[in-house]
Amino acid sequence: MDDLEIIAEKIVSQAMPGEEVEAFVAWDEETSIRIYNGAIENLSKSQSSGVGIRIVNNHRQGFAWAGTLDPSAIEFAITEARDNASFATEDEYLGLGTPDDVAPKDLDLWRDDLSSHSTDEKVSLALDLESTVKNSDKRIKSVESANYGDVSSMATVFTNTGMKASYRQTFSFISAHAIAVENDETQTGGGYSVGRTISELNLDKAASDATKRATRLLGASKPPSARMTVLFDPQVTTTLLAIISGTLSGEAVIKGRSLFAGRLNEQVASPMVSLVDDPTNPFAFGASVFDAEGYASRSNSLIAEGILQGFLYDTYSARRAGVRTTASAVRGGFSSTPGVGARALYLTPGTKSQPELIESIENGVLVQNISGVHSGVNPISGDFSVGAEGLLIKSGKLGSPVKEFTIASSLQRMLQEVVAVGNDVEWIPSVAAGVSLVVEGISLSGI
Amino acid sequence: MISQEVVQKVLAAAVARGGEFAEIFAEDKKSSSAAFDDGKVEELSSGVSRGAGIRVVVGDTTGFAHTADLSETGLLRAAEAARSVAMSAGSGTKTVALEQRSEHLLSKDILLPSQVGKKEKIELLQQMNHVARSTSGAIKQVSAGYGDSHRRILVANTDGVFATDEQVRTRIAVSVVAFGDTGMQTGYETAAFTMGFEMFEDVDIEELASLAANRAVRKLSARPAPSGTLPVVLQGGSGGILFHEACGHGLEADHIIKDSSVYKGKVGELVASPLITLVDDGTVHRQWGTAKIDDEGKPSQRNVLIKDGVLTDYMWDELRARKSNRASSGNGRRQSYQHLPMVRMTNTYLLEGSEKPETIIENTKHGVYVARLGGGQVNTATGDFVFGMTEAYLIEDGEITEPLRDANLIGNGPEVLKNIDAVADDFSITPGTCGKDGQSVPVGCGQATVRITEVTIGGTANG
Numbered sequence: 028m029d030d031l032e033i034i035a036e037k038i039v040s041q042a043m044p045g046e047e048v049e050a051f052v053a054w055d056e057e058t059s060i061r062i063y064n065g066a067i068e069n070l071s072k073s074q075s076s077g078v079g080i081r082i083v084n085n086h087r088q089g090f091a092w093a094g095t096l097d098p099s100a101i102e103f104a105i106t107e108a109r110d111n112a113s114f115a116t117e118d119e120y121l122g123l124g125t126p127d128d129v130a131p132k133d134l135d136l137w138r139d140d141l142s143s144h145s146t147d148e149k150v151s152l153a154l155d156l157e158s159t160v161k162n163s164d165k166r167i168k169s170v171e172s173a174n175y176g177d178v179s180s181m182a183t184v185f186t187n188t189g190m191k192a193s194y195r196q197t198f199s200f201i202s203a204h205a206i207a208v209e210n211d212e213t214q215t216g217g218g219y220s221v222g223r224t225i226s227e228l229n230l231d232k233a234a235s236d237a238t239k240r241a242t243r244l245l246g247a248s249k250p251p252s253a254r255m256t257v258l259f260d261p262q263v264t265t266t267l268l269a270i271i272s273g274t275l276s277g278e279a280v281i282k283g284r285s286l287f288a289g290r291l292n293e294q295v296a297s298p299m300v301s302l303v304d305d306p307t308n309p310f311a312f313g314a315s316v317f318d319a320e321g322y323a324s325r326s327n328s329l330i331a332e333g334i335l336q337g338f339l340y341d342t343y344s345a346r347r348a349g350v351r352t353t354a355s356a357v358r359g360g361f362s363s364t365p366g367v368g369a370r371a372l373y374l375t376p377g378t379k380s381q382p383e384l385i386e387s388i389e390n391g392v393l394v395q396n397i398s399g400v401h402s403g404v405n406p407i408s409g410d411f412s413v414g415a416e417g418l419l420i421k422s423g424k425l426g427s428p429v430k431e432f433t434i435a436s437s438l439q440r441m442l443q444e445v446v447a448v449g450n451d452v453e454w455i456p457s458v459a460a461g462v463s464l465v466v467e468g469i470s471l472s473g474i
Numbered sequence: 475m476i477s478q479e480v481v482q483k484v485l486a487a488a489v490a491r492g493g494e495f496a497e498i499f500a501e502d503k504k505s506s507s508a509a510f511d512d513g514k515v516e517e518l519s520s521g522v523s524r525g526a527g528i529r530v531v532v533g534d535t536t537g538f539a540h541t542a543d544l545s546e547t548g549l550l551r552a553a554e555a556a557r558s559v560a561m562s563a564g565s566g567t568k569t570v571a572l573e574q575r576s577e578h579l580l581s582k583d584i585l586l587p588s589q590v591g592k593k594e595k596i597e598l599l600q601q602m603n604h605v606a607r608s609t610s611g612a613i614k615q616v617s618a619g620y621g622d623s624h625r626r627i628l629v630a631n632t633d634g635v636f637a638t639d640e641q642v643r644t645r646i647a648v649s650v651v652a653f654g655d656t657g658m659q660t661g662y663e664t665a666a667f668t669m670g671f672e673m674f675e676d677v678d679i680e681e682l683a684s685l686a687a688n689r690a691v692r693k694l695s696a697r698p699a700p701s702g703t704l705p706v707v708l709q710g711g712s713g714g715i716l717f718h719e720a721c722g723h724g725l726e727a728d729h730i731i732k733d734s735s736v737y738k739g740k741v742g743e744l745v746a747s748p749l750i751t752l753v754d755d756g757t758v759h760r761q762w763g764t765a766k767i768d769d770e771g772k773p774s775q776r777n778v779l780i781k782d783g784v785l786t787d788y789m790w791d792e793l794r795a796r797k798s799n800r801a802s803s804g805n806g807r808r809q810s811y812q813h814l815p816m817v818r819m820t821n822t823y824l825l826e827g828s829e830k831p832e833t834i835i836e837n838t839k840h841g842v843y844v845a846r847l848g849g850g851q852v853n854t855a856t857g858d859f860v861f862g863m864t865e866a867y868l869i870e871d872g873e874i875t876e877p878l879r880d881a882n883l884i885g886n887g888p889e890v891l892k893n894i895d896a897v898a899d900d901f902s903i904t905p906g907t908c909g910k911d912g913q914s915v916p917v918g919c920g921q922a923t924v925r926i927t928e929v930t931i932g933g934t935a936n937g
Binding site for chain 2: 066070095110146168362364407412413435470
């Protein structure tokens with residue numbers, strides 16, 4: 028990490044009078060292994076690094092990046108960022124952050140031992156995963172891919188306005204995509220496990236999820252159209268929360284793109300819904316000690332018992348809204364400027380397990396998978412329509428599998444129609460945790 | 475970027491311990507973008523990335539490593555990492571002859587992004603903002619984005635290929651929010667070509683802005699889309715996404731080889747309505763998915779996938795083609811030097827038919843007219859796919875009537891292809907970004923107006 032800090036320091040020291048300069052320097056090392064049919068299909072090991080530079084001068088901002096730490100490329104980025112700033116519109120709220128009084132938490136997100144595992148060990152884990160899935164059920168005809176991957180990443184954010192932050196984390200994951208065949212019909216299902224190092228992975232769970240999710244769809248038919256109660260599997264809830272988080276961005280609010288603008292302290296969801304974004308929770312995969320502008324991460328309550336509590340802000344949107352940053356600056360990497368985003372959302376869990384939630388549903392559908400989120404959900408209008416597959420629920424019991432149907436509602440309505448949250452919070456590699464969720468009044472379109 | 479001598483050394487080192495194929499893919503890419511939002515020039519960004527990916531194939535296994543260090547030492551280190559999958563003790567030295575040289579230069583007509591002032595790029599965005607906002611008082615927010623990239627690639631492999639190419643791409647997009655009694659609605663338009671700044675001689679940015687703005691405003695009075703199965707007429711252009719999802723992905727040879735496509739074993743069979751002739755074509759002049767060579771150095775070609783409803787061939791990259799003892803179809807593509815190539819579409823389109831679009835609408839008693847599609851997703855193993863409509867209307871008694879709110883449509887690829895009963899003569903291609911296995915590449919999708927006799931519409935309104 029020292030190397031990154033030296034580079035960041037050097038960039039920031041090149042600020043000209045009147046300029047605010049930010050250096051974001053990132054490094055990562057990745058291993059990725061794909062197994063197919065008992066052999067390695069791909070094996071890749073690589074390091075990459077880069078730098079993103081923001082320069083603000085007279086309230087005008089410019090940005091440039093380089094996908095290398097080569098000094099000449101960094102020089103290019105500084106010159107370009109400076110030049111780019113001169114073309115931007117002056118905006119009184121623009122400027123880099125200055126330190127605040129929130130102390131960084133000591134979060135254990137890095138595992139030294141990850142790098143001590145050999146590639147062979149990682150390969151055999153993925154091979155084991157594939158054979159476990161294959162041998163789990165005679166209807167599993169093949170495993171489209173069994174994967175192992177890990178990433179160790181470090182980043183440093185320095186500014187000449189006093190921000191100084193370095194943070195790092197490790198991830199390790201396995202995943203399998205199973206293909207089940209019976210009577211000439213094919214269904215697919217995936218399973219995975221994630222941790223911060225290899226010993227935290229649960230191979231049996233990844234394998235049994237892939238098998239269960241593929242085989243239980245065999246015999247699926249297209250259901251008749253109806254309005255009904257939907258039970259979302261934890262992974263699907265993760266996707267829903269990630270979409271909803273976009274509407275709770277302070278940037279969307281100030282730019283008139285949030286359907287929750289002007290609704291602070293109003294009942295925007297069912298009283299069952301309490302939503303928090305807490306990147307200081309070490310179990311969250313979006314956890315980090317600092318946000319992408321170098322502020323110490325903090326817990327932010329967004330919805331409490333259905334009442335809208337607040338929005339997420341980075342430095343710019345907070346200044347414009349006249350509030351403090353919530354340390355919610357996120358970056359897609361060194362090649363993009365920070366924007367507002369959630370990192371570790373979770374719904375306060377309820378008391379019932381998924382089987383208990385099923386028992387409480389008279390007529391509904393368990394949705395294990397949704398598709399077409401980017402084409403069928405409009406986070407600005409709130410229109411929600413996605414492809415789905417899962418199992419019907421009749422009189423409190425799981426029934427026949429269903430596929431090739433859509434579920435539709437609006438984000439606003441769905442939040443109001445939440446009738447239960449499960450007790451099965453599951454941290455998933457996403458900006459939100461999964462949990463079983465029961466929502467009423469959803470239109471199912473099939474035959 | 476790298477001399478032929480160094481390329482030969484590195485390839486020889488890559489296969490020194492065994493392996494039947496090795497490749498270097500080097501890339502030098504400069505990109506720039508500008509974002510206008512909320513009435514302001516918000517951000518200009520410039521970026522550079524440069525590096526090489528090296529792969530070594532041993533039996534069914536591919537070893538891969540990438541580096542940003544294009545020196546001989548850096549490349550040899552990457553070759554060493556990539557070949558670590560080759561367990562067999564090889565003979566020690568191998569010579570690599572680079573015989574199939576092909577060097578592609580940019581056409582003289584191209585106005586390079588670096589030759590155009592930043593101010594000129596910004597002015598386009600300001601103009602789109604102005605036009606969109608003047609369209610209607612209901613327009614409350616406009617964002618516009620411009621982006622260009624200049625990519626030089628070098629591909630060399632142990633089969634003797636040594637190819638270079640220069641690719642320039644430019645895109646522009648506008649996104650509008652309208653506000654009314656029913657809440658907010660959105661409109662989006664984009665134009666993107668494998669061209670330089672000269673594309674704005676042909677692209678009418680004002681028209682794009684007004685299309686997006688009018689779309690958002692019209693949807694303010696839209697009613698919920700129907701829930702259930704109806705005939706659907708897809709307007710020419712963005713409707714090509716249907717074919718990209720319904721069969722394009724399923725015709726990629728990696729899915730075929732892994733038994734994860736419903737189209738496996740169907741070559742020579744009728745898989746679609748006889749009105750359907752589907753082509754993937756990386757050579758279409760200046761389109762978004764066009765390039766002179768693919769990312770494995772193979773010259774782009776026009777491949778007929780389905781002819782008069784009969785499946786003729788799949789799409790192939792080098793690796794899958796080797797396994798099946800045939801030639802690549804020029805469909806090996808990758809997002810960057812940090813990624814392995816795989817089978818990808820280029821510009822995928824349906825050949826036009828002979829009917830008039832108006833006649834198709836007139837002959838539809840009750841259904842949905844989709845004027846713009848926004849994207850889609852498919853499960854190639856089951857063939858089930860969705861695609862989203864971002865501008866749609868009811869068809870009542872052969873006439874386009876009320877606007878509908880956004881929704882996804884869902885269908886099964888092989889079934890939908892058989893249910894196409896009309897193809898019009900108003901062909902056009904639209905640009906898009908295709909995501910597969912974590913990699914994004916630019917593609918084109920095209921078709922003329924078509925009718926599907928029935929497809930499930932995922933709205934909320936009964937009937």
